[in-house]
Amino acid sequence: MDLTLLIHPALAISVVLLVATAYLLKTRRRLYFVAHYVAGILAFALVMTAFPLALYFVADAGGISLFPPALIVHTANFVLAISAIVVQGGLGMGMLLFGRRRGWYSTHRRIAKYVLAIFIAQGTLGLAVLYGIIPYVFGQ
């Protein structure tokens, strides 16, 4: 195991923070517009970079069985996380491109808290995996 295993966590921590930022920019008393789009679109783009890299690094390091068991749950929840950002980002970018359709807006608004929860869970599971592999990353 080597330092390349830190690339995914670094990108993915940024994703979790960006999703939380996008959420807070639309749920506090003052609503932000452009800042929300930037945070959301960056989160979307970074997930699309972070997850295939992680799949590659795990395969390259010898497979999922060599990692802490938390990686199994992290991988399972990844399916939820990717679906969540595709739907949420799709609705958001759809509204920017095609106008604020009422159904899109209310779905985007209604599912936002679940999207945030899924990403916080994914980040917490990721930290658990990271904690488990730190000795190997730096050890050899």
Ligand code: HEM
């Ligand atoms: C590609 C990413 C995203 C884009 C392009 C986007 C875009 C939008 C747009 C166009 C609106 C309608 C209101 C407005 O005109 O500003 C909106 C509202 C909202 N977005 Fe996003 N969004 C994105 C990601 C997210 C994410 C990741 C979350 C949270 C997890 C989120 C939470 C919300 C909430 C709660 C509202 C409702 C705000 C209100 O009460 O008016 N969005 N977003």
Ligand code: HEM
């Ligand atoms: C943004 C949400 C995230 C997604 C979509 C995601 C997705 C993935 C995927 C698909 C894998 C490969 C699993 C496999 O091959 O079976 C993985 C591995 C891993 N993830 Fe995440 N993850 C996210 C967030 C995080 C966070 C926040 C951390 C750490 C703080 C993290 C730490 C790890 C670690 C340590 C691995 C093992 C491989 C490596 O280090 O590159 N993940 N993740």
